Each structure stands twice: as structure tokens, then as C-alpha cells.
Amino acid sequence: MRPATAAAGWTEYHRPMASETSPEALTAPGAVRIQRALLSVSDKRGIVDFARGLAELGVEIVSTGGTAAALTEAGLEVRPIGDYTGFPEIMDGRVKTLHPKLYAGLLAVRDNEEHLAQADEQNIEFVDLVCVNLYPFERTAAKRGVGEAEVIENIDIGGPTMLRAAAKNHAYAAVVVKPESYDAVLEELRDAGGTLSMPTRESLAAEAFAYTARYDTAIARWFAEKGDDFPPLVIRAYEKVVDLPYGENPHQRAAYYAQIGTRMNVLSQVKQHHGKQISYNNILDLDSARTMVSEFEVPACVIVKHNNPCGAALGATPLEAYEKAFACDPLSAYGGVIAFNRKVDEATAAQLHQQFIEVLIAPDYDDAALAILQQKQNIRILQDQERRLPALGEPEIRQVTGGLLIQDPDNSRDDRDAMEVVTERRPTEQEWADLLFAWRISRHVKSNAIVLARGLATLGIGAGQMSRVDSVRLSVEKARVDSLQGSALASDAFFPFADGPELAIEAGITAVIQPGGSVRDDEVVAAADEAGVAMVFTKRRHFRH
Numbered sequence: 001m002r003p004a005t006a007a008a009g010w011t012e013y014h015r016p017m018a019s020e021t022s023p024e025a026l027t028a029p030g031a032v033r034i035q036r037a038l039l040s041v042s043d044k045r046g047i048v049d050f051a052r053g054l055a056e057l058g059v060e061i062v063s064t065g066g067t068a069a070a071l072t073e074a075g076l077e078v079r080p081i082g083d084y085t086g087f088p089e090i091m092d093g094r095v096k097t098l099h100p101k102l103y104a105g106l107l108a109v110r111d112n113e114e115h116l117a118q119a120d121e122q123n124i125e126f127v128d129l130v131c132v133n134l135y136p137f138e139r140t141a142a143k144r145g146v147g148e149a150e151v152i153e154n155i156d157i158g159g160p161t162m163l164r165a166a167a168k169n170h171a172y173a174a175v176v177v178k179p180e181s182y183d184a185v186l187e188e189l190r191d192a193g194g195t196l197s198m199p200t201r202e203s204l205a206a207e208a209f210a211y212t213a214r215y216d217t218a219i220a221r222w223f224a225e226k227g228d229d230f231p232p233l234v235i236r237a238y239e240k241v242v243d244l245p246y247g248e249n250p251h252q253r254a255a256y257y258a259q260i261g262t263r264m265n266v267l268s269q270v271k272q273h274h275g276k277q278i279s280y281n282n283i284l285d286l287d288s289a290r291t292m293v294s295e296f297e298v299p300a301c302v303i304v305k306h307n308n309p310c311g312a313a314l315g316a317t318p319l320e321a322y323e324k325a326f327a328c329d330p331l332s333a334y335g336g337v338i339a340f341n342r343k344v345d346e347a348t349a350a351q352l353h354q355q356f357i358e359v360l361i362a363p364d365y366d367d368a369a370l371a372i373l374q375q376k377q378n379i380r381i382l383q384d385q386e387r388r389l390p391a392l393g394e395p396e397i398r399q400v401t402g403g404l405l406i407q408d409p410d411n412s413r414d415d416r417d418a419m420e421v422v423t424e425r426r427p428t429e430q431e432w433a434d435l436l437f438a439w440r441i442s443r444h445v446k447s448n449a450i451v452l453a454r455g456l457a458t459l460g461i462g463a464g465q466m467s468r469v470d471s472v473r474l475s476v477e478k479a480r481v482d483s484l485q486g487s488a489l490a491s492d493a494f495f496p497f498a499d500g501p502e503l504a505i506e507a508g509i510t511a512v513i514q515p516g517g518s519v520r521d522d523e524v525v526a527a528a529d530e531a532g533v534a535m536v537f538t539k540r541r542h543f544r545h
Contacts (some may be wrong), residue, residue, distance in 0.1 A: 031195040032172055037129040038081070039071070040064040040097065040159065042136055043179060048074045050131065050182040057194050062127070064096050065089060084125065097158040106130065106165040110172045129196075130166040131176040134159040134211075138218045138261060155219055160212045170205035171198070177211045213237065218261055229395075230406065236260075236397070241267060247280045254280040263391045266290065270361070273370060275380035282337065282359050282380065289339035290361060290384065292444045296341060301325040305336040308464065312441050313457035318362075319348040324457035326355070329478055337361075344369045410443060410542060420537045422516065422525050427534040431488055431511040435536060438490035439513050443542040449492035450475040450500075452484065452509070459487055468493070469500045476507045484508035493541040494518040498527040505531045515541040 037059050041047050044067065051061055051071050063071055064081045071078045081096055082088045089096035104124045108115045119126070135156040140146060166175035174196045176185055181204070188196055217237040224231040238257035247254035258265040266287040272278070278286070289304040296314060301321035303311040311328035315321035318340050326333055333355065340362040344352070349369035352360065353376070360373065361382040373381055390409075398405045416436060421427065427435060438453035441461075445451060450462040450471040460479035462471030468491065476484065485508035494517045495501055501512055501524055512528060516537030528535040 031192065031197050032128055032174060032201065033193075033195045034059050034128045034174065034189060035194075036060045036062065036125065036127050037131060038062045038064075038084075038097075038102070038127050038162070039131045040067050040081075040162070041131065041133045042156075042159075043133045044070055046179040046182050047071070047131070048076070050179075050186065051076050051078075053182075053186040054129075054189075057189055059129070059194075065093050094157070097162055101125075102127065102162070103165055106162065106173060107169050108172070109169070127166075127173065129174045129176065130162050132159045132162050133177055133179075134163075134215055137215065137222075141218070141222050142261075142263075151222065156215070160215060163208045163212050167205035167208040170201040174201045175204050175208040177204075177208050181207075214239070214260055221261055229408075234404065234406065241265075242278075244280050244283075245277055252280075256280075256283055262394065264386055264388050269384070269386035269388075271383040271385055273365070273381040273383060274374045275359075276378050278359070278380055278382075285337040286339075286359055286361060286382075288444060289337045289359075292441070293339040293341045295440050299342045300340070302339045303328075303333045303336045304339070305332050308446055309441060309444055309458065309461060310336060311458055314437065315456075317348075318342045318344060319351060322348055322351060324455070327480065328458045328460070329480070344373075346372065349373050410544075412540075414439065414538055414540060418539070419513075420516075420539065421534065422521075422537050423528045423533065423535040425529075425532055425534045427488075427511045427536065431486075431534060434488035435490065435511055435513040438488050439538065439542075442490040442492045443544065445492065445544065447492055447543045447545055449490075449542075449544065450504075451490045452476070452479055452487050452504075453490070454481075454484075454487040459484065468495060469497070469503060472500045472503045476504065479507075486510050488513065490514070493543060494521070495524050496520060498523045501533070501535075502527050505533055509533065512536070513538060515539060517541075 035058070037054050039047060039051055039061060040063060047067065048071060055061060055076055060079060061071065061076060062079045062081060062084050068078045068080055085099040085101045087099050101122070101124055104119060104122065105127045108119050108124065108126060110116065110126070135154040137154045137156070140154040141151045163175055163177060166173045176182070185196070188200060214237045217235045220235045237260040239260055241256045241258050244254040244256060246252055256267065266283060284307050285304045288307050289302050292302045292309060292312065293300050298314050299316065299318050299321045300314050301312070301318065302309055303325050310332035311325035313321045313324035315324055335356050335358050337359040338352070338357055342362065343364040343366065344362045345366050346368040349372040353372050357379050359380045359382060361384050363384050365383065370381070373379060394409060395406050396409050416432065433456060434453045437456050438451040441458060442449045442451045445461060446464040448465050448468045448471040450468070451458055452460040452475050459481055460475035462473070462475035465471040465474060487509050488511040489504050489509045491500070491514040494515050496518050497520060504512070505527070511534045513536045516539060518524065525535060
């Protein structure tokens with residue numbers, strides 16, 4: 001047998017006798033004996049212990065750069081990659097594993113006599129296990145103020161190539177990408193006499209391909225976002241966060257996945273203090289409630305049911321905001337998702353305890369408040385510890401049959417100065433406050449959306465109706481006050497006819513805010529003028545389908 005070339009600091013290496021790692025050994029797919037492993041990791045958590053476990057099993061360790069230095073410092077015998085390939089690491093480590101000897105050693109089909117003959121002819125030594133994780137591209141690209149050159153330098157080339165080669169040839173080799181896998185791999189090697197089974201190698205290969213797909217997705221997305229807002233090819237990757245008990249209905253399976261590369265998601269930095277596991281429908285409503293309550297800087301409370309607000313209000317305290325929000329529609333609030341943008345204190349918790357709540361989320365809770373709320377077994381008590389904001393311009397993506405719809409988010413803060421009063425009477429300052437409050441809430445109500453408000457609290461909400469006048473009728477009918485006199489109305493889109501505003505005016509509405517833009521705007525404005533009602537055009541609609 002031909003010995004490998006000795007490298008500085010490395011004693012002469014002799015290839016093992018004919019075996020799964022030697023070209024002279026003809027072997028069929030099955031349990032692969034691990035006799036040579038290549039370790040090259042960016043994330044060095046646990047790598048020393050993993051390498052030590054392999055060495056104790058008689059596995060030869062080949063390694064590169066910083067990984068080799070860390071292993072050597074720990075007292076492990078390491079064969080440098082340059083000794084294995086006969087070619088030094090060059091260009092600041094950009095080129096170290098990109099060599100035919102390594103890829104022949106990874107890709108050879110070991111029950112193919114021609115492959116074995118060619119490997120022997122070229123002095124190829126098989127590699128049975130590759131342990132690689134990649135340069136931290138995602139973390140680097142997400143850093144504030146990072147330069148383009150630094151991001152590009154963190155695009156790994158050799159790492160993904162090694163992973164894909166070993167994963168492709170998992171019939172004869174194993175690939176490990178995560179430190180979390182080290183213990184299980186070592187345990188199987190110890191229990192099985194230094195071999196890894198085909199099911200294990202296949203599972204590891206699937207994990208490796210998913211890992212490289214995620215990595216390439218992050219890189220492609222970074223380049224795409226530097227250019228066209230709507231690129232010709234949209235690539236996204238999602239990582240499972242949690243399996244859910246069921247979907248929208250008990251017979252549907254479900255899980256929650258977070259999109260990789262986004263700054264935050266609906267469950268990011270959310271701590272659960274109490275209650276059952278969160279469900280599919282809970283997450284949908286939680287997303288709406290959390291987004292809506294973040295619209296406001298003063299104490300606010302939002303109650304969501306079936307992905308629509310059934311009450312929203314501002315107050316001097318969280319308790320006041322909750323009482324006003326709950327008063328809008330107590331019947332629908334039963335079993336709802338409630339969100340606050342302030343700490344829940346003992347007094348607020350005492351009121352909340354009187355109701356059946358599916359999910360409660362707030363930035364914090366007094367100890368006394370938690371003690372009260374936890375008396376009910378099933379209420380899901382969540383703490384929103386997220387202080388980051390979504391990236392500006394992050395697109396909204398919705399799945400349809402066979403494809404995706406992508407749009408800019410509807411997150412603009414409509415400026416009062418850009419709005420137009422189109423009636424003879426101008427709104428009072430109190431009406432302006434209620435109009436702008438109702439207008440913000442209307443963006444979160446399913447179209448056709450009508451929101452009635454007074455005193456910075458919703459009084460009635462009409463959602464999801466096929467005609468706008470029916471939404472007006474529903475919002476009036478749901479109002480639980482003796483009179484709507486002095487209330488404001490927000491409509492997410494224009495009124496096609498005057499019948500909608502007229503119905504609201506009869507109920508006591510004195511101010512209306514809507515986008516305008518109907519061919520019958522003159523009739524609608526005339527109806528408001530005739531009743532002495534103020535009307536404002538926003539010149540922007542807020543459909544939510």
C-alpha cells in the first residue's frame with residue numbers, strides 16, 4: 001500500500017487494511033464502518049468532545065484551519081487536510097477542501113469495481129463521515145452596519161459542497177451538520193461496533209440537504225433584496241417552531257413554521273406562563289391582536305375573535321382600556337384573544353378573571369396578577385418580550401392554490417394633514433381623535449369593514465359582509481349603548497351609495513372617515529351635509545381579505 005505524504009507536524013500515515021475505507025474493499029450499501037472522519041466546523045460547540053469520542057473508537061480525524069487548531073489544542077491527534085489532499089490551504093482559507101481527492105473519497109460508489117480501481121490508481125482514501133457546519137452567513141448579514149464585503153466573505157463554498165457530496169453518497173458515508181446530533185451519532189457508533197446504519201445515514205443526509213437549502217436560500221434572498229422588490233424568483237425557507245395539537249378543525253394536522261431570516265415572528269420572544277398548548281386558531285388571532293395593539297403608544301387593549309377585533313380601546317390605564325374594549329361586544333369576547341401593550345396589574349387581572357379567555361398576552365404581569373389569572377387552568381398566559389420591530393418593507397405573503405400572492409405590507413401611518421374634509425362642517429377635535437382611532441382599527445377588520453367609535457373605544461364593528469351597507473347595519477345593531485349620538489364611523493373603502501352613511505346618520509353618527517373615490521361621492525357628501533355630519537376623505541383604502 002502507498003503511504004500518504006507526510007505533512008509538517010504529522011507522523012507518517014498508513015492507510016488501513018482493506019475495509020470500508022480502503023479502495024481495495026468492495027462493499028455493498030448497509031452499515032458503514034466509520035474509520036476516517038473529516039471535521040470542519042464554524043460552530044465549534046461540542047466539536048472537541050465529538051472528535052474525542054470518534055478517536056476513542058479508532059477513527060482517524062482529518063480537519064481544517066481553526067477546527068484543526070481547536071482539536072490539537074485539546075490534545076487530539078489531527079491529520080491536516082493538506083496532508084490528506086497533498087495540497088495546502090491557500091487564499092486565506094478560501095481554498096482548502098476543494099480538491100478531487102477529497103470528493104473522490106466522498107463520492108466513490110464502493111460496490112462499483114471501476115470506481116474502486118480508479119480510486120486505487122489515484123491513491124484515493126475514502127472518507128466515511130463528514131462533520132461540517134457553515135460560515136455564519138445569516139448572523140453576519142443581520143448585523144447592523146455590516147459591510148457588503150464581510151457578508152460575501154461569509155458565503156461558504158467548500159462546506160456546502162462537502163455536505164452535498166456526503167449526503168448524496170449516504171449509502172457509503174455519513175454527514176453530520178448539527179452539534180445536537182453528536183451524542184446520538186456517538187451512541188450508535190459505540191453500540192454498533194463503530195458502524196452507522198442506513199436509516200441513520202439517510203436521516204442525516206436529509207438533514208444536510210435541508211441545511212444547505214436553508215443556507216442557499218438566505219444567500220439568494222440577500223442578493224434579491226439588494227435589487228428588485230419583486231424578483232423573478234422568490235425563495236423562502238421556513239423552520240418548524242412547534243407542532244400544534246390540530247389545525248382549524250380537530251381533524252386537521254398542523255404545525256407552526258417561522259420564516260428564516262425575518263427579524264421577528266408571531267411567537268418570537270413570547271414566554272408562556274400558564275395554560276394549554278397554543279393552537280392553530282390561537283396563533284392566527286394572536287397575530288392580529290399583537291399587531292393591532294402595537295399601533296398605539298398609550299395604554300391599549302384589543303380583543304380578537306375569529307381574526308376580527310370585537311373590541312378595542314385606549315385608556316388612561318390598562319384596566320380602563322380593557323373595560324371599554326370589553327363593553328363593545330361582551331358576547332363575542334367570550335373565548336377571545338386579549339392583547340395589552342402595558343403590564344397587567346392586579347386590578348386588571350381581577351376583571352379579566354371574570355371572563356373566559358383563550359389567550360392573554362401583555363408585555364409583563366405583576367406577581368399578584370399572575371396569581372389571580374393562573375387560578376383558571378386553561379387560560380394561555382403569554383408574555384410579549386419582543387422589543388424589535390418587523391423589518392420595514394417586509395412583504396406580506398399569502399398562499400393560494402399552486403402559488404403565492406406577495407404584496408407590500410399595509411403598515412403606513414395615515415397622516416391627518418394629508419386627509420381632506422369634504423363637508424361644510426369640520427370635525428371637532430374629539431371627533432378627529434375618534435375618527436383616526438376608528439380608521440386605525442378598520443385596517444385590521446375583514447372587508448367590508450365598518451368601525452363605530454366614541455371616546456377612543458369601539459362601539460360596534462361590522463366585518464366581512466358582502467355589501468358595505470350590511471356592514472353598517474351590523475355595526476349599528478351590535479352597538480350596546482343607549483345612543484350612538486356623537487359617534488364616529490370609519491369605512492375601510494368608499495361608500496358606493498349614500499345608503500350606508502344615511503343608515504349610520506339615522507343612528508346618531510356625527511362624523512365619517514372613508515377613502516372616497518366613488519363615482520357617487522357627490523351624493524354621499526351631500527347626504528352628510530344635509531344632516532350636518534362631518535366627513536373626511538383619506539384618499540387611501542385599507543381592504544383586508
